[in-house]
Amino acid sequence: MPTAELIVFLIITFLTVLLFVQAVSKKLKFIRLGAKENRSDHPGKRFANFCANVLGQRKLLQEPYGFIHFFIFWGFIFIALGEIPFILERVFPNITIPILGTSPYFYLIKEILASLVFIGLIVGLIRRWIIRPARLYLSFEAALVVILIYGVIITEWLTSGAKLALMGSHPAYSLDFIYNLVAGFFAGASAESLTTTISFLWWIHVFILYAFAVYIPNSKHLHILATPFNSYFASLKPVGGQIEPMNLEDENLKEYGVGRIENFTWKQLLDSFACGECGRCMDNCPANISGKPLNPKQLLSRTLKDHLLEKGAVMNKLGITSTGEENAEALKPYTTGYSETGQVLNKKLIGDIVSREEIWSCTTCMACQTLCPVSNEHVNKIIDMRRYEVMNENNYAHELQLAFRNVEAKYNPWGVSWSERASWAKDLDVQTMKEAGDQEVEYLYWVGCAGSFDDRAKKVSVAVAKILKAAGVNFAILGREEKCCGDFIRRAGNEYLFGLMVKDNINTLNNYKVKKIITACPHCLNTLKNDYPAFGGNYEVIHHTQFINDLIKSGKLTLNKNVEMPKQKIVYHDSCYLGRYQQEFEAPRALYRMVPGVELIEMDRNHNKSFCCGAGGGRMWLEENIGERINNMRVDQALAKEPQAIGANCPYCITMLEDGIKDRADAEHAVPVIDPAELIVKMI
Amino acid sequence: MEIVVCIKQVPDTTEVKIDPVKNTLIRDGVPSIVNPFDEYAMEAAVRIKEQCGAKITVLTMGPPQAASALRKCLAMGADEAVLVSDRAVAGADTLATSFTLAKAIEKIGKPDIIFCGKMAIDGDTAQVGPGIAEHLGLPQTTYVQKIREVSPHRLIVERVSDSGHELVSIPLPCVVTVDKAIGEPRYPSVKGSINASRQEIITWTAADIEAPPDKTGLNGSCTQVMRIFTPQIQKHNEMLSAESDEALCDLLLAKLQEAKIV
Ligand SMILES: Cc1cc2nc3c(=O)[nH]c(=O)nc-3n(C[C@H](O)[C@H](O)[C@H](O)COP(=O)(O)OP(=O)(O)OC[C@H]3O[C@@H](n4cnc5c(N)ncnc54)[C@H](O)[C@@H]3O)c2cc1C
Ligand code: SF4
Ligand code: SF4
Numbered sequence: 044m045p046t047a048e049l050i051v052f053l054i055i056t057f058l059t060v061l062l063f064v065q066a067v068s069k070k071l072k073f074i075r076l077g078a079k080e081n082r083s084d085h086p087g088k089r090f091a092n093f094c095a096n097v098l099g100q101r102k103l104l105q106e107p108y109g110f111i112h113f114f115i116f117w118g119f120i121f122i123a124l125g126e127i128p129f130i131l132e133r134v135f136p137n138i139t140i141p142i143l144g145t146s147p148y149f150y151l152i153k154e155i156l157a158s159l160v161f162i163g164l165i166v167g168l169i170r171r172w173i174i175r176p177a178r179l180y181l182s183f184e185a186a187l188v189v190i191l192i193y194g195v196i197i198t199e200w201l202t203s204g205a206k207l208a209l210m211g212s213h214p215a216y217s218l219d220f221i222y223n224l225v226a227g228f229f230a231g232a233s234a235e236s237l238t239t240t241i242s243f244l245w246w247i248h249v250f251i252l253y254a255f256a257v258y259i260p261n262s263k264h265l266h267i268l269a270t271p272f273n274s275y276f277a278s279l280k281p282v283g284g285q286i287e288p289m290n291l292e293d294e295n296l297k298e299y300g301v302g303r304i305e306n307f308t309w310k311q312l313l314d315s316f317a318c319g320e321c322g323r324c325m326d327n328c329p330a331n332i333s334g335k336p337l338n339p340k341q342l343l344s345r346t347l348k349d350h351l352l353e354k355g356a357v358m359n360k361l362g363i364t365s366t367g368e369e370n371a372e373a374l375k376p377y378t379t380g381y382s383e384t385g386q387v388l389n390k391k392l393i394g395d396i397v398s399r400e401e402i403w404s405c406t407t408c409m410a411c412q413t414l415c416p417v418s419n420e421h422v423n424k425i426i427d428m429r430r431y432e433v434m435n436e437n438n439y440a441h442e443l444q445l446a447f448r449n450v451e452a453k454y455n456p457w458g459v460s461w462s463e464r465a466s467w468a469k470d471l472d473v474q475t476m477k478e479a480g481d482q483e484v485e486y487l488y489w490v491g492c493a494g495s496f497d498d499r500a501k502k503v504s505v506a507v508a509k510i511l512k513a514a515g516v517n518f519a520i521l522g523r524e525e526k527c528c529g530d531f532i533r534r535a536g537n538e539y540l541f542g543l544m545v546k547d548n549i550n551t552l553n554n555y556k557v558k559k560i561i562t563a564c565p566h567c568l569n570t571l572k573n574d575y576p577a578f579g580g581n582y583e584v585i586h587h588t589q590f591i592n593d594l595i596k597s598g599k600l601t602l603n604k605n606v607e608m609p610k611q612k613i614v615y616h617d618s619c620y621l622g623r624y625q626q627e628f629e630a631p632r633a634l635y636r637m638v639p640g641v642e643l644i645e646m647d648r649n650h651n652k653s654f655c656c657g658a659g660g661g662r663m664w665l666e667e668n669i670g671e672r673i674n675n676m677r678v679d680q681a682l683a684k685e686p687q688a689i690g691a692n693c694p695y696c697i698t699m700l701e702d703g704i705k706d707r708a709d710a711e712h713a714v715p716v717i718d719p720a721e722l723i724v725k726m727i
Numbered sequence: 728m729e730i731v732v733c734i735k736q737v738p739d740t741t742e743v744k745i746d747p748v749k750n751t752l753i754r755d756g757v758p759s760i761v762n763p764f765d766e767y768a769m770e771a772a773v774r775i776k777e778q779c780g781a782k783i784t785v786l787t788m789g790p791p792q793a794a795s796a797l798r799k800c801l802a803m804g805a806d807e808a809v810l811v812s813d814r815a816v817a818g819a820d821t822l823a824t825s826f827t828l829a830k831a832i833e834k835i836g837k838p839d840i841i842f843c844g845k846m847a848i849d850g851d852t853a854q855v856g857p858g859i860a861e862h863l864g865l866p867q868t869t870y871v872q873k874i875r876e877v878s879p880h881r882l883i884v885e886r887v888s889d890s891g892h893e894l895v896s897i898p899l900p901c902v903v904t905v906d907k908a909i910g911e912p913r914y915p916s917v918k919g920s921i922n923a924s925r926q927e928i929i930t931w932t933a934a935d936i937e938a939p940p941d942k943t944g945l946n947g948s949c950t951q952v953m954r955i956f957t958p959q960i961q962k963h964n965e966m967l968s969a970e971s972d973e974a975l976c977d978l979l980l981a982k983l984q985e986a987k988i989v
Pocket of ligand 2: 234328405407410411412
């Protein structure tokens with residue numbers, strides 16, 4: 044390369060690197076405003092996650108169009124690798140770059156992928172601009188980036204093709220069908236004109252490439268850079284166990300939950316930058332679909348991010364790292380009186396930025412997180428904001444307060460007398476742990492508040508107890524010693540009351556040396572299994588549908604297949620807390636299939652894409668007065684399959700679906716909701 | 728203004744069941760709560776605090792576990808909590824209880840108002856509040872339903888009595904026992920509860936409050952509980968009627984004599 048050109052090249056390269064680093068470090072400064080959180084443990088596991096989710100594109104491949112992104116991703120990697128010889132060979136003509144500059148197979152793979160990217164982007168554009176799925180934003184940004192990518196790919200093809208034409212042949216390009224194709228076009232051109240063309244195209248290419256490099260970290264496509272990190276730093280805990288405990292004994296802790304953007308952890312902030320705006324979360328969010336103000340994609344990619352960018356810019360300018368009480372004095376000059384800076388600093392995260400309706404609409408169904416390809420963690424943010432409202436501001440719905448009060452006084456949200464907890468088992472001769480005394484008890488049957496007090500759920504409790512007895516299982520219940528497990532309390536943001544319940548329950552359980560727990564409530568299941576370990580309660584917890592399957596498989600329970608059972612189509616509803624949370628989809632289905640006369644059918648939304656009943660995350664105790672009722676929507680989806688019954692495995696789901704049926708179906712179309720245990724019990 | 732609220736930790740009597748075989752009360756594991764009337768007393772105190780500013784001290788005499796009842800009151804808005812806990816004060820009847828509480832109040836200082844609940848839902852005597860007033864030589868008004876006016880030297884309150892509603896003007900310092908009509912007790916905020924759980928509870932022994940051993944606990948009690956049992960309620964109703972009131976009285980008298988009641 045001539046010296047003059049080299050100087051120009053070095054200058055623009057330097058500028059590009061500078062602008063790129065500047066843009067990235069500016070974003071990093073925003074992320075660093077967040078609170079501390081350790082996400083560097085277990086590097087091995089993290090790397091494995093990174094490989095599966097980023098390199099393997101695991102979640103995207105589970106989607107119908109996901110393979111497109113897979114090829115685009117790997118196409119980019121190979122195109123990027125191809126840039127190395129492309130640039131260096133011109134700058135330093137005398138060096139040979141191993142593999143990238145010599146292997147025909149590298150070029151073959153690169154070109155196959157690059158052509159797929161080429162086609163993939165066209166398909167993508169058609170989807171975005173012509174089919175227009177509601178979840179994708181139409182934006183200038185999206186179009187611009189596609190133009191830049193085409194620019195990069197095409198100029199590279201042309202330059203290298205011309206180069207090949209000039210050289211006549213090149214061993215590394217022998218399998219590169221595109222270079223050869225392009226070289227064909229240039230055949231016959233003079234060496235001189237080819238040299239000029241190559242030089243011209245090369246420079247165009249470099250300019251487009253550099254523009255792309257500077258544009259990425261300054262645009263929403265920053266997600267390309269943030270995602271690999273976000274995947275690496277993703278929570279290693281099961282989705283049901285990601286709520287961080289709070290140390291309420293810490294006297295220095297004066298503000299609970301998150302009421303200021305910078306109180307989110309750096310990882311929570313990074314999520315916003317990693318969001319690729321693909322919309323999978325919103326497409327499966329029951330709150331969003333039923334017309335509530337919550338849209339998980341919007342929340343992360345716009346609401347929180349925009350606020351961080353705005354407030355973070357002011358904070359960084361003033362050199363403050365927190366706008367908490369401790370800095371109130373220092374902030375006074377900015378926040379009193381009118382100033383634009385003050386306006387920004389005075390904005391309340393909850394109320395001004397995120398509405399209260401938004402944070403209370405979430406059912407913690409985990410559809411968003413389960414489907415998000417970039418490992419974003421939506422639900423924790425919502426719970427953190429609820430914590431702020433409940434614990435810090437004492438500002439939350441009256442109905443929820445009533446449920447809290449009931450738990451405090453009666454240890455169950457219904458507020459039924461505590462001493463009635465074991466009444467459902469009165470005539471069943473089920474022993475309590477206390478009655479068992481010194482006798483070895485293998486399994487604790489955790490009944491839960493619903494199973495103990497809700498008339499409908501009690502029937503399932505009875506069925507389960509009868510099955511356990513018939514199989515000769517050595518089990519007991521806690522009876523009056525059982526207290527609300529705290530699932531909804533925690534997810535509704537009241538970590539304090541949750542802590543009280545957990546402490547008492549763990550004391551009781553550990554006192555009886557409980558190791559294995561069976562429960563018919565997926566919410567209790569998740570909390571006992573995933574929330575309790577952080578508080579010193581470690582148990583093996585299993586859902587009754589899983590346990591009954593085991594009993595049948597091991598021959599401890601034999602079913603009488605000759606009983607008269609009605610012929611019926613049962614449409615199955617996956618509960619969020621057994622399905623997405625535990626990834627248990629098969630056990631309940633297997634039980635229905637064992638029942639004579641039952642034909643099991645699926646709704647359109649099933650397994651990981653199942654639609655919530657609307658009761659999780661404390662929603663059970665809250666009025667639902669915005670948009671359509673989620674349970675009614677689910678009932679509509681079920682009734683569309685014209686079943687004779689709906690199958691469910693969770694007391695909340697059963698209640699919600701039955702309510703929905705009352706609302707939606709006339710007497711003729713009303714169908715029962717049945718837990719599999721209620722059918723199995725008829726066969727013993 | 729200084730206020731002392733006397734509270735008692737009681738078993739949640741709605742959860743106390745009768746053992747059908749032994750005919751005794753099953754108190755095992757029954758949750759302990761703040762005596763409901765005392766929550767109303769707390770509410771009355773907190774409302775005054777909100778209105779005209781006051782320092783509220785909650786006071787209880789009881790076992791160490793009673794601290795949790797005090798914490799609930801701290802969460803509702805009390806500033807300080809005092810627990811009188813000592814073997815020497817255990818087994819007290821209403822006389823010894825009110826004496827001990829009076830001694831503790833003297834140590835707390837010179838409160839302007841001492842609030843008590845109308846009665847405790849387990850003991851049910853409604854004597855402790857009036858007892859405190861007597862021991863301290865203070866004026867008292869009981870079964871108060873509404874506080875109309877608070878001034879530095881005087882309270883104007885509404886109370887119920889057998890003969891109807893009374894409007895009472897009472898000089899400070901005084902003892903007031905309250906009824907449920909005073910106003911629904913607030914549900915403490917979570918923040919309040921957390922702060923309360925971190926706050927220190929002042930614990931005094933009998934010696935700390937200079938209560939002589941012969942006046943506290945079992946020794947200082949002039950009544951003693953011999954046995955607790957569930958009364959068999961048998962209803963034998965008989966309606967009496969007669970021509971005139973006199974004839975009716977005679978008839979009643981005869982019946983009572985027959986039953987050896989008079
Ligand atoms: C199970 C049981 C066992 C008992 N054992 C004995 C015994 O062995 N010997 C005996 O003499 N008596 C015994 N008692 C009765 C005991 O004397 C009374 O419970 C006690 O004196 C308070 O009276 P009360 O409950 O009727 O309260 P009340 O006079 O009805 O209460 C009125 C108000 O006084 C205040 N108050 C009452 N007690 C306290 C307290 N401890 N601390 C602070 N404020 C208070 C509260 O504001 C309350 O609302 C027993 C009672 C029970 C329920
Ligand atoms: S957890 Fe469910 S309801 Fe909540 S934001 Fe995610 S998808 Fe929506
Ligand atoms: S949060 Fe995840 S699922 Fe939702 S739009 Fe962003 S990348 Fe897609």
